[in-house]
Amino acid sequence: MGRRQKKRSPEQRDGLLILNKPSGPTSTGCLNDIKHQLKQYKIGHGGTLDPMAQGVLLVLLGHGTKLAPYLSGGTKTYSGTFRLGITTDTLDIQGEVTKETPVDVTVEDVKREILYWKELTEQEVPAYSAAKHKGKPLYALAREGKETPVKIKPIVISHVEALDVQMPEASFRVSCSAGTYIRSLVHSLGTRMGCGATLISLVRESSEPFRLDQALDLEDVLENPDSFPDRVTPLKDTLPHWSRYQLTEPLAGLVKNGAWLPVNDQPGELLAGELGDRAMLLDTDDTPLALVEAKLQDNKPKWSILRGLWNQD
Structure with a gap:
């Protein structure tokens, strides 16, 4: 007997919602809100964001989920801020502080190390991440107190700039290949500088080919269900760079x-x-x-x- 097809919701749309994910909830939580409150039962994404991060989250709807491989692999651009002198278990400010170190570096030192990111071709995957080991997410192993395997992945950093340095904090902008962990970039910088560093804020400004100024706030989307169909990018317009x-x-x-x-x-x-x-x-x-x-x-x-x-x- 063949697999039964699920009945399609009359409200189901096909295409793309360019969402401005708020800081706090998980990407999955945002998708679940849209799924249940707007009856978009066939839903996916073009690359998640950590709970702390905000910005462009590509939400794929209906037949739009078929385009996930072609939208998730594009270049991502982020702006963010990190704090020197602190190391946490999750590599961002939401984790537990594991070490505090005096900061004895100059503004020029920090700027130089930010620009050094462009030389990196690989990075270590954070223990608290959704990357899997034997079918289980690394974050689940870490939360259970189990040892997480060291995973190294290739990355491409196409653009980096130091925006502002007000010690012990610094802000930056970086464009990188899909799947790059910005908190790992920050952690590697802190290790090189000998004082540790932790990501304290992050905004995804673009997920190629879509930008933050095109994105809709989650609260606005959920509170205005009648206008939702008009806010979905039609399937034929989901790959404007093709x-x-x-x-x-x-x-x-x-x-x-x-x-x-x-x-x-x-x-x-x-x-x-x-x-x-x-x-x-x-x-x-x-x-x-x-x-x-x-x-x-x-x-x-x-x-x-x-x-x-x-x-x-």
Whole structure:
């Protein structure tokens, strides 16, 4: 017997909600509020934020959850503040202080160490994180007092700037690859400086390609359910940094049969692109049909189907 399909809520939307997550609740808690209060039972995200952090949280709704792999991997930009001289078990101010050390460094020392983040290519995953070991989150092991394994992950820091240093605190802005732990960057800085450092505030200013000035406050979203449908970015607009092509009926039929369409080498024309480009294909009625990437097939560039979107039951 096949798996029974869950009945879809009449209120369920398909697309993206750009949320300004408040500091305090977990990302999961915010999603649960939207899920139950606005009856969005099919819901996901494009990369969570720690409870202390606020800022851009991409909430994927309905068929929008299918786009998670293509929205969660983009560059993230953060601004934040840390305090020197304190080390905590969670690497942020919400944890227990494990060590206090006198601060004997200069403003220029601090600025130099912030800029050094751009040289880093890997970092240690915090013990209090959602990363898993044998199927169990590290934070669960840490809370049980069990030893957590040391996990190292690659990172890319594309931009760093020191915004202000008022000892013993300093603020910064950093753009980085998805999954980078900002509190680990701060902890590594404190270790290098010999006095420890703890993250005390953090704002995600953007989650590529969406910015904080596009985001909606959670409280406002929940208190105005009637306007909620109009606040959801439609599925066809969820990847604005990708090319979009509306297909003719014959071409749409080929895609639905799994065919790879030829890449057009004429810029500005239908299905134009270069190897490595990604695009969203639209059906004749402007609904999303498929996500594709330009790859070689038989030594010819063709649009390879990454994710079919035409079967939306």
